Amino acid sequence: MRATWRGLPAARHAAGWEPGLAVPGADGSTLLTDHYFPRAEGDFPTLLVRSPYGRGLPWSPMYGMLFAEQGFHVVLQSCRGTGGSGGTFDLWRNEPADGQATVSWLREQPWFNGTLGTVGPSYLGYVQWALALEPPPELKAMVVQMGLHDPYALFHADGVLRLDNALAVGSGMTYQHRGVAAFVKATLRLQRRIREAVAARPLRGAYVPALGGEVPWLDEVMTHPDAEDPYWQGASLAEAAERSAVPVSLITGWHDALVDQTFAQYERLRRAGCETALLVGPWTHASALQKGWPEVFAESLAWLRAHLCDDPSGLRPTPVRVHVGGHGDMGKRGDMGKCGDMGKKGGQAAHGGRPGAGGGGRWRDLGAWPPGGTAAPAPTAWYPTWEGHLTREAPAPTDTAPPASFRYDPADPTPSVGGPLLSPAAGPRDNGTLEARDDVLTFTGPPLDEPVDLFGPVTARLSVTTDTGHADLFTRLCDVDPRGRSVNVCDGLGRTSAGTPIGTSGSTSVRAPVRADVPMSVTAYRFARGHRIRWQISAGAHPRYARNPGTGEPRVDATALTPVRVTVHADSALLLPESPPTAPSAPAPGPQGPGKAL
Template sequence: MPSPMPDAALGPPWAPPAGKPPLSARLLRATWRGLPARRHEAGWEPGLVVPAADGSPLLTDHYFPRAEGDFPTLLVRSPYGRGLPWSAMYGLLLAEQGFHVVLQSCRGTGGSGGAFDLWRNEAADGRATVSWLREQPWFDGTLGTVGPSYLGYVQWALALDPPPELKAMVVQVGLHDPHALFHTDGALRLENALVVGLGMTHQHRGTAPFLRAALRLRRRLRAVTTAQPLRGAYASALGGEVPWLDEVMTHPDAEDAYWRGAALTEPAERLGVPTSLITGWHDVLVDQTFAQYDRLRRAGCETALLVGPWTHASALQQGWPEVFAESLAWLRAHLCADPSGLRSTAVRVHVGGENAWRDLDDWPPAADATSWYPAPGGQLTRQAPTDRAPLASFRYDPADPTPSLGGPLLSRTAGPRDNRALEARADVLTFTGPPLAEPVDVLGPVSARLSVSADTGHADVFTRLCDVDPQGRSVNVCDGLGRLRTGGPAPAQVTLPMSATAHRFAAGHRIRWQISAGAHPRYARNPGTGESPVDATAFVPVRVTLHTDSALTLPYDSGPT
């Protein structure tokens, strides 16, 4: 670490006797490599009380550069406490770079008053915090926001009615639609729900309690996710009932009145605040980030997008040097009038398979939609079928559900994985193309059109794109799930979005399309009866049949236009 800056001994004239940032934050900061050198020593005012609109005390820590002069302010509001890792990643690091950082615990968490209620209070509490900021002698009238996951949601909540001081936002692996975090086409994203419940319930209580709770959930995960019924089964793993978790698990319909006001799509449709978006290809919120980017661009808002080879967690771990550099450059450009760190293009993506970064003018780039079709013998071909005949079938048994493997998860098993053991199961179909004569770049949204039937009329369909190397290793690239609701055995056409990718299939590799009827416990088991997966106590096996008039559509990179 470089020697202290010359201004390190100086304290701003307004500052009370404030100590150094917490030792835990300084120790964590010392473990990071590849970060920019600090510009200032940081000071710390812990435990400030900010009154919410209803008077509830919102506990807040203030980090600041120990130097003379005016500095812009960053607001970071979190339901996960104000300790590690947030104290180091946002409080300490950004104060060292010349920002006041206001790190606040959302109501009902981290010692703040009131009761936490997922999403419902964030807009009002954010506005109240900005009102408090205006009264602080160190606030110079220039405000930015930054943060990941739910810390991104609170930024969108503030942007519902953006204060005039708000000049920049940095949303890292960020949420704007809680319903989509918990449900996909009526299917409960079970593992997401449990991990979010764990974080919201325990992380703000400190590192040790959170780790104990995480270990308890890991030990009891199978028992909880296979309980009949699912409703309430999580309590033994999470240490008690979590009322908001019961609510989100039992309201699968996005149009239900319960979700009214939850999805913050409106701010991005009219926002004028320059906004940087950061995500990873295996982030559980990657599709939400792409939706945010699309709305901001259509609104004419200045926007940047960074997509790395990360999961939700690894973006803030292995990817932290890139994420921090991107965030800092955006904040300096728009809060400090220093655009020197900005790149020349709006979009930068990491291309899997090629293991290289690529700068683009927009997302998605121009592409040629190319279809691949399943054929007898597990082949994947470019030749379209001439009929609509049954092609292959398998039996899905909820008592032995097809397991989830890798992909966009919140757990440590997320990301690219070797799928060969999964694909050896009798309840998984694979269709594989011939070895490629030359590299194929796939950039953009991937989708599948399936002609499929289920003998009970009720089943889920999980579809995945994989890259098979010459040694036979099959690695997941992107995937998607949809629900079949025919009420009978007649085939139905189901179009499934499979997220998006930037991936190079190298020469000699093969493109594989994987199809099954679930990915448990990523998604709750479909009982096969049409009953709610949360309340079902009876599960029946389902025979799923794929028909020839199905297709996998890939966006082949068409190159410069």
């Protein structure tokens, strides 16, 4: 494991291992648990790591051995119904009770000194929030890496199925806990058969050949798109952050599929007055634990030592550190790797100056997110024009001409390119082929005379007309370099309402314009001098999102497909959280080592 990464801290102790301990779950089921420990005299705090993905690779070396070498007992446990544990796995309903049962077991262990922390990514973050609903007195710190707290938001956006996420989670939850060989086989099968699965009509049940069998909980997830449906009651653990007093370190990447959930956690923790740290790197969900692991591990270790070992020496001087993308350091055309890095040449290295460690961009330490907090300036509006330009000049009140329209055909859905996904296709990508399609609109600003810095949420305020009343709106912010290459920064998807019919044109109804505010996630990004800001608008990103059939039918059951014409009106606007450009400053010390600050 140490040979995989440079920059990991030296081991403080040799580590031992007790595999296959039987811990009673809340329902009496046996929860198989491995215990890693420092081979040394003395008391050491304990880390609880509960996982539905098994206890082998990568969890055993990355969380068991590495943290035990640093002076922690590590309890690595398979969730109910996974990895040999008894009972039946449920996507969320068992975690609070089983977490509390495990802490009760810990209290009886002779090596447990009464000081407990939690750590882990993705669903391993969800089980941390489950424990924090009623935090035991021993819980002194949490490290939530690329963490989940709301399963609904993982699978749906504004009622639209996140199809790519659903299939990735279905495969991971079903096979990863069975071992590396089973998971690799399942991953290859999904790759071979994903096209037929996502293109099927109806969509319901079409995943079975791609996943190798039925997954009952996945059927339920896919067929309950309404967040208010009783099915989702109790799934979100947002309330844990709303009243938390346990110090929490949050780690995510700008292209993580759960990045918005992490920022929601941060906001709730800050409102609750909870001690909170935030690290946002140039990572996807997967690459944070690959290329980003030295930074992620160092951040996690420093937080746990500070709150479990009374050793704050490794903490950053500021509570927030973000990687600021852009700066013109995008590498050569086609250099972007499959983990979302943007090429080695010219890229400012992440902490320690390692070329290519995180692509173009620099790190910035902040007192809060977004910079300035409630005093942050209002977002700047950029407006589309009929010539395809993007300008800060608002249209005249008398300008009612729509700037552009396009026809979306669900039989040939607009494809997804990069962005915040769970799959290896995530991250920044060249959008040139996508933007050449007739069903994608682009509005592009002039070459910038000075850099434009963005820190905060990006939003699209759309005024649109549709001829059928059934359409999605996918909107994306892109950075266009002097060579014309367009790279995605952040994006979002919403739905139009039907609009009121106001007449007919031939056989087609004419509807009144409707307004739709579409959140496009958050960013810290610099558009370099000479680059251009581009606003991209389409009616979908398939198979990232299940296509809109255009008929009003539920997406999983639709068999008929109807094209729709979408017209974007001149009073639409792209709202950007612009900040005054900041000159580079001296690097701030921190557990990640010397990095170039912004």
